[in-house]
Amino acid sequence: MTASLEVCGLAFAYPDGHQALFGVDLRIERGERVALLGPNGAGKTTLVLHLNGILTGGAGTVTVAGLPVGRQHMAEIRRRVGIVFQDPDDQLFMPTVREDVAFGPAAAGLRGPELEDRVRTALERVGMADFADRPPHHLSFGQRRRVAVATVLATEPEILVLDEPSSNLDPASRRELADILRSLDVTVLMVTHDLPYALELCPRSVILSEGVIAADGATGDLLSDETLMRAHRLELPFGFDPRSVPTRP
């Protein structure tokens, strides 16, 4: 079976000469939920922007469900890779929630009842169907984050990429989002500094450090490895012991 995402030897330097990635290899199978951990400046954002071809031109390849990321089928790649950006105010740019969720599928050419159906389903999946006609700035931050997820789900992506999904959320919204993510039947790559959240949601984690994948394994194992964690500037919250957390199915 083809992997949802396959990254091979990806290296990239910005035009100013700063090299962010030094040969990243990563394979994510269909239906997996993987956390991408790493200190600030490790190259996480650079890697994410390569997944849908916003950044290109370095060495190496990225393949999404068998389709190589390249200029000739960019539209299809961007439909397959759904990126949820950190600030929902950046992600939600249309005047109403409904139009925003419709933006992706409409850009792909969907119209009429089929489009409405897609929008309704996406909003239902994140529990925001009652807010379709609201302007995004009248929603709470947690609600905006959920709508941001819906805008991407509406394109029926192969892989959902979340940039810091739990940032700025209160504990209840954080848990609600976790419930939603767990209920989705889609491959997830989650970029996060919230290590307990990674442990809760992602059975597998990879550590990106100084532009390479420094570790890849079960989230619980990585977080329990104090030497590894310290080497990559990763720290657990005070009093949090990954070994004492019950594992979820």
Next chain:
Amino acid sequence: MGAGHAHRLYRHGHSPVHALPPHTKLAAAFAFVLVVVSTPREAAWAFGLYAVLLAVVAHAARIPAGFLLKRLLIEVPFVAFAVLMPFVAGGGRVDVLGLSLSVNGLWGAWNVLAKGTLGVAASVLLAATTELRALLLGLQRLKLPPLLVQIASFMIRYGDVITDEMRRMRIARESRGFEARGVRHWGVLAKSAGALFIRSYERGERVHLAMVSRGYAGSMPVVDEVAASRAQWTYALALPVAALAVCLLGWTL
């Protein structure tokens, strides 16, 4: 964050005027303003009739007079200079209450005031009976260049976001003991404005990134279409047509 669930200019209602498709109302208001400004200023009675026409629209839209008059105040700074005209304009002079005023200036002031007020009143009525979102759809339907519609749409979406950012910057300034008291403090305010500009610019780049990530390729997909029947057009255009009749009378009488 925004105050209510609709823009404060809009007044929620279910009147026949509210129900009209946005592009018919836009066209009607625009045509009405054109007719008003092309009326000769000496035909004072014509402007009275225009006001009556607008009052009829307001009545049909169930907009109370108080609401309309309060919103008309927006006009005050713009017509302030009209008040000066009778004092500064040249030509023949006339004494009013012991002041020597220019006849030309008085006519000029009247012209600006009457036409301005009618134009603003028509816009206020339009804004009060049409949601912002619908106005955009109307402009789109009237084939305004898509780029302009997109810019207007982003203004509506991000106006509150940027106002909020501005408010947070002000709170941050004041929390550190800053108070704008005079010209000497303008430098700080100017720097804040600059910082706000850069922040908004960077947000623009992030928004663009998010748009491109979701398949944006230069044009916005048209999701909602608005359409109007012949009857709706007739109803909406009744206002400018009636005004046109008044205008023609103004020129011939």
